[in-house]
Amino acid sequence: MPQMMKAAIFVEPGRIVLDEKKVPDPGPLDALVRITTTTICGTDVHILKGEYPVAKGLTIGHEPVGIIEKLGSAVEGFEEGQRVIAGAITPSGISNACLCGCHSQDGAGTKHGFKPLGGWRFGNTIDGAQAEYVLVPDAMANLAPIPDGLEDEQVLMCPDIMSTGFSGAESGAVKIGDTVAVFAQGPIGLCATAGARLMGATTIIGVDTVPARMEIARAMGADHVVDFKAVDPVEEIMRLTDGRGVDVAIEALGTQPTFEAALRVLRPGGTLSSLGVYSGDLTLPLAPFCAGLGDHTIRTTLCPGGKERMRRLMEVIASGRIDTRPLVTHRYALDDIESAYDLFSHQRDGVLKIAIQP
Amino acid sequence: MPQMMKAAIFVEPGRIVLDEKKVPDPGPLDALVRITTTTICGTDVHILKGEYPVAKGLTIGHEPVGIIEKLGSAVEGFEEGQRVIAGAITPSGISNACLCGCHSQDGAGTKHGFKPLGGWRFGNTIDGAQAEYVLVPDAMANLAPIPDGLEDEQVLMCPDIMSTGFSGAESGAVKIGDTVAVFAQGPIGLCATAGARLMGATTIIGVDTVPARMEIARAMGADHVVDFKAVDPVEEIMRLTDGRGVDVAIEALGTQPTFEAALRVLRPGGTLSSLGVYSGDLTLPLAPFCAGLGDHTIRTTLCPGGKERMRRLMEVIASGRIDTRPLVTHRYALDDIESAYDLFSHQRDGVLKIAIQP
Amino acid sequence: MPQMMKAAIFVEPGRIVLDEKKVPDPGPLDALVRITTTTICGTDVHILKGEYPVAKGLTIGHEPVGIIEKLGSAVEGFEEGQRVIAGAITPSGISNACLCGCHSQDGAGTKHGFKPLGGWRFGNTIDGAQAEYVLVPDAMANLAPIPDGLEDEQVLMCPDIMSTGFSGAESGAVKIGDTVAVFAQGPIGLCATAGARLMGATTIIGVDTVPARMEIARAMGADHVVDFKAVDPVEEIMRLTDGRGVDVAIEALGTQPTFEAALRVLRPGGTLSSLGVYSGDLTLPLAPFCAGLGDHTIRTTLCPGGKERMRRLMEVIASGRIDTRPLVTHRYALDDIESAYDLFSHQRDGVLKIAIQP
Amino acid sequence: MPQMMKAAIFVEPGRIVLDEKKVPDPGPLDALVRITTTTICGTDVHILKGEYPVAKGLTIGHEPVGIIEKLGSAVEGFEEGQRVIAGAITPSGISNACLCGCHSQDGAGTKHGFKPLGGWRFGNTIDGAQAEYVLVPDAMANLAPIPDGLEDEQVLMCPDIMSTGFSGAESGAVKIGDTVAVFAQGPIGLCATAGARLMGATTIIGVDTVPARMEIARAMGADHVVDFKAVDPVEEIMRLTDGRGVDVAIEALGTQPTFEAALRVLRPGGTLSSLGVYSGDLTLPLAPFCAGLGDHTIRTTLCPGGKERMRRLMEVIASGRIDTRPLVTHRYALDDIESAYDLFSHQRDGVLKIAIQP
Structure with missing residues (x-):
């Protein structure tokens, strides 16, 4: 050495x-x-x-x-x-955060054992x-x-991209028969698409505009791919879902327009699962937020880590489910x-x- | 008649x-x-x-x-x-929304069976x-x-106030030993306080400024009551929790300041349970939202209804747990x-x- | 007419x-x-x-x-x-059981609103x-x-077989990367296999002995098929999992030997999801039950019904995910x-x- | 030293x-x-x-x-x-079991990271x-x-008795308005009673026969105490619940009669939360098990450990909720x-x- x-x-x-x-x-x-x-x-x-x-x-x-x-x-x-x-996230396993399952916010060595993003070292x-x-x-x-x-x-892709992308579907609690929209089909969005597919969603709508990404989106599991430069993605998703909206909307870019569009296509009682890293304050528009009465869930997720997570993701690869x-x-x-x-x-x-x- | x-x-x-x-x-x-x-x-x-x-x-x-x-x-x-x-909410029980447990967004008679606030008739x-x-x-x-x-x-109080207030604690998934802040101690906030107590929270902090409400807050289960006109409520809650923040923050008023304060006192991985009816767009400030990486959950809840819910709430009263x-x-x-x-x-x-x- | x-x-x-x-x-x-x-x-x-x-x-x-x-x-x-x-199950939607999500035990018209198997009419x-x-x-x-x-x-297959079979995976809360064993590959077991696949299990082991069923098991998603007449299924599953056991074991026959084998291959903290209709008392053997200290979950599930369930199952078919x-x-x-x-x-x-x- | x-x-x-x-x-x-x-x-x-x-x-x-x-x-x-x-349980935090939240079955140092009761050292x-x-x-x-x-x-009592007892209520997922029966009111059963109370159960029925324990049971939160030598506890619980049965039955002794009685008083869709350490095979009688079609959950729980658990339990004591x-x-x-x-x-x-x- x-x-x-x-x-x-x-x-x-x-x-x-x-x-x-x-x-x-x-x-x-x-x-x-x-x-x-x-x-x-x-x-x-x-x-x-x-x-x-x-x-x-x-x-x-x-x-x-x-x-x-x-x-x-x-x-x-x-x-x-x-x-x-x-x-990408290397939890200690021993902090208060880890001991209650919140490994990515690991605060090992801090007073209370929680630290924002603390698992990312x-x-x-x-x-x-x-x-x-x-x-x-x-x-x-x-x-x-x-x-x-x-x-x-x-x-x-296991250490970050796949772990983060899949967590978008997991935090959305995707169920068999769900309709899911994934905003942006970069590497993380593509893995969110794959994760939604892996968890049983039956209508998966990817949103992007780059032709190569839109093509891979289909390979990763998208049933429909919407080009947000060709059509209004909110209108198009409502059309594709026949006005119903989606059960789970996954944000995988980190911008106000994608966050907001995710909320606008969400059915009452649905979940907005947010993966993006935002660079400014976000706005929750009143009407799609049902003035706070829509039984909505908004969850943010930082890439899950630890060897058990990695083991499972590599099992996904080894099983041939996803490449x-x-x-x-x-x-x-x-x-x-x-x-x-x-x-x-x-x-x-x-x-x-x-x-x-x- | x-x-x-x-x-x-x-x-x-x-x-x-x-x-x-x-x-x-x-x-x-x-x-x-x-x-x-x-x-x-x-x-x-x-x-x-x-x-x-x-x-x-x-x-x-x-x-x-x-x-x-x-x-x-x-x-x-x-x-x-x-x-x-x-x-207050009278679900049909037979819509798609009801059949998947989303009774308050009951869309009986609509095309897809979901309707925002549809259970409120x-x-x-x-x-x-x-x-x-x-x-x-x-x-x-x-x-x-x-x-x-x-x-x-x-x-x-069962048809609305208590059902809504309790749901603030329930949607926050309050657990034994949790620290909970409840923003505003009007009738719904008071019942959220009572609900958090009933579910096992051990540090409950009510926020208001009206003396009578602050007094009843203690009777309903608050361990601390913060007068937001006397002190900065975010600072005071961080002081009361020794810098840790809260596991669950319940918003029970419907304004930007209370919503934002709820987010600011929330620990990483915590849940903001929102009951308020908002009258304008909301802002999610970047820093307390951890730029989208804090493993936060934001849930809104419309008053749960139906006879089983009412039965349970009346059981709470009959048992003498809460008055x-x-x-x-x-x-x-x-x-x-x-x-x-x-x-x-x-x-x-x-x-x-x-x-x-x- | x-x-x-x-x-x-x-x-x-x-x-x-x-x-x-x-x-x-x-x-x-x-x-x-x-x-x-x-x-x-x-x-x-x-x-x-x-x-x-x-x-x-x-x-x-x-x-x-x-x-x-x-x-x-x-x-x-x-x-x-x-x-x-x-x-197969036709819930009323309006009983206490239905209103708390327990549609298959619908007790519409009964005193308390719960009735064992009441949704099956x-x-x-x-x-x-x-x-x-x-x-x-x-x-x-x-x-x-x-x-x-x-x-x-x-x-x-949607009214019963697929709804029941899938519920075996759902009640087992199958997660991405899980290892799942399904005991018996009759129609319901085959759909449990398909359900486990649909929810993201990456190692699925079907158990049967009829050649035709063992063959269809692979088509429905099994990674391994164990012939219980050729080998001891518990030993073989422990061998296939390298001694680890399974995260979820699904019983799809309704006999003591399959129920017991399901428990014997289950890792600590795992879930035994039982679909079978038993015809006699069951025995929980002490050792694999860890004397009651294994953090095990045993769940039984009666076929979920109602139009929303049927809609979702038909979506699975329409999407081409499963045939x-x-x-x-x-x-x-x-x-x-x-x-x-x-x-x-x-x-x-x-x-x-x-x-x-x- | x-x-x-x-x-x-x-x-x-x-x-x-x-x-x-x-x-x-x-x-x-x-x-x-x-x-x-x-x-x-x-x-x-x-x-x-x-x-x-x-x-x-x-x-x-x-x-x-x-x-x-x-x-x-x-x-x-x-x-x-x-x-x-x-x-009592001292998890390492770093095993596969711990990393997926199953701390009591900690298999640190073992091949797969799971070991039955491994957290108990x-x-x-x-x-x-x-x-x-x-x-x-x-x-x-x-x-x-x-x-x-x-x-x-x-x-x-925090290291074991209270952690175990409370986990009986937690694994039963006791909800506001639930009816809960706790079989045996020894130290763990008494803490299960307290835990059910702390989580919002409104009818809590303790079962024992020792007068001193029956008396403390009331102090710990039982609304009714059944002397199983004076009456048949199953009949009495069904009488007290007006024929409805209980939402959650907690077994806190570790014997066939208490386990079986817990099942017999359970409503369809209810949860049997088992804390007892059994010394022989258990029998699940066919009829109360609804032949496997009752949507029942049976969960066993080994005492949760780790410093975060201990912190929370001591918070319960410090808050004066329970003594x-x-x-x-x-x-x-x-x-x-x-x-x-x-x-x-x-x-x-x-x-x-x-x-x-x-």
């Missing part, structure tokens, strides 16, 4: 650069994982642009696929050399996965062995990650997700 | 008057109930002011306590002369309870016999209902609820 | 005969439906054998597909000539569907129009129903379900 | 003796707690009698109240000298609390500071614990719980 490694480091707003860093040494509960594949997330672009603040010098990235290089002294149940993933509060090595904290709660026969790119490889549209070496950021942040060339390989 | 009766009728915005109407004849599934006690709701004031539109000539009121005068030809299981109540889409007689539709689903030994005023009689601060004859509206709409004389007796 | 019709009538244990009956006249809330296709259920065989007592002279059958012939005077929202189905407490005509009670809650383009045999036509292995004219009973009750000729056409 | 301590040690069936042991040294994640008060549980008597096997030489007891003496090197967020409790798989000192494993997940002002005996001190009927020095076992195992002198103080 070398002593130095390459890592994509946040320098200042507008600049993420590949630089050298010391390979870290695992504490008692950590695991050092050699990254074999990772990827760039929309959140990383928020960081790049300075819209989401992180410490200067931090390694970015929260989607690790790799091999256990070294286990902390107190870590049991794993072996060096195992192929593993870890979730990689590339946020600790060094992340866009590097040759990453330290996985609370390794026993977070390392998930990759089932035999699955390649890196097959499980690359997320079509989401990987580009491949770059870690050495070229700055170019990958350039491509991804400008959404050029029909990019969905980029596999980064050290 | 007389052929004509007195009824409080909506004439035009600003005018609800007592006038004569024909006593209606029950259809096959209806029951004619002779009102012995009813009351005026905040919603009726919205109607009075023209803020919530109803048909001219409609009898107002949705909180009936009375005696079965005559049963429709197809109604079985009840007897004339029985003392009964019916909920009394004093909204059919003649209401501020009269000598009222027709209860779908009587078999809605008539609830009053247990022996309970007086009219003991059950007068809602202190909410009845005034009593008027039906003949004087116009004065009662005047008092109630101006919230004079410390009024909470007015018992109206024909 | 003729005045007399043919109907399969229970005469005495061992004898169900085709006889003539008067075509009934619908009461105000009923609908008269002309049967176009129906089928025989295992429960009907229990009735035939005298194991489940019904009144002599009762028309048997609870799986109607047909055309509305005549609507009761108070029935709105439907039209004569519409193609419809009704569920067709061929149990009122005349059933193995006839030229059937009266559908509480028609507004129970008639479900067949979507355009679906043929009778495509929706024939239940392979379950129809035989076709008989109503005139030959006695032969159909003979074939079905002896489970000859690989029979799964028989379509009966008047 | 002395190097040796006294501890109640299992020697062989029939013999638990007070002996000397080395004071253990905390590992990195442990905390050494000096016991100030502990108690004896019915489970300990099972161990004493050899009915539940544990290793010879093991220190018994799983209900620690004490003071942090020494923290493991990796433990953060606590201070030596803090007064704390830990639950004190006095079962590791040394317990009937000693001068106890090592709390996974201290960060399990140490719960005692709120100021609460004495040892006020929180002594469990009346359950402490006797007090013994640790030196006299053999006599305490003698008294407790023979249930002499009206004993409910014995406070043991080193």
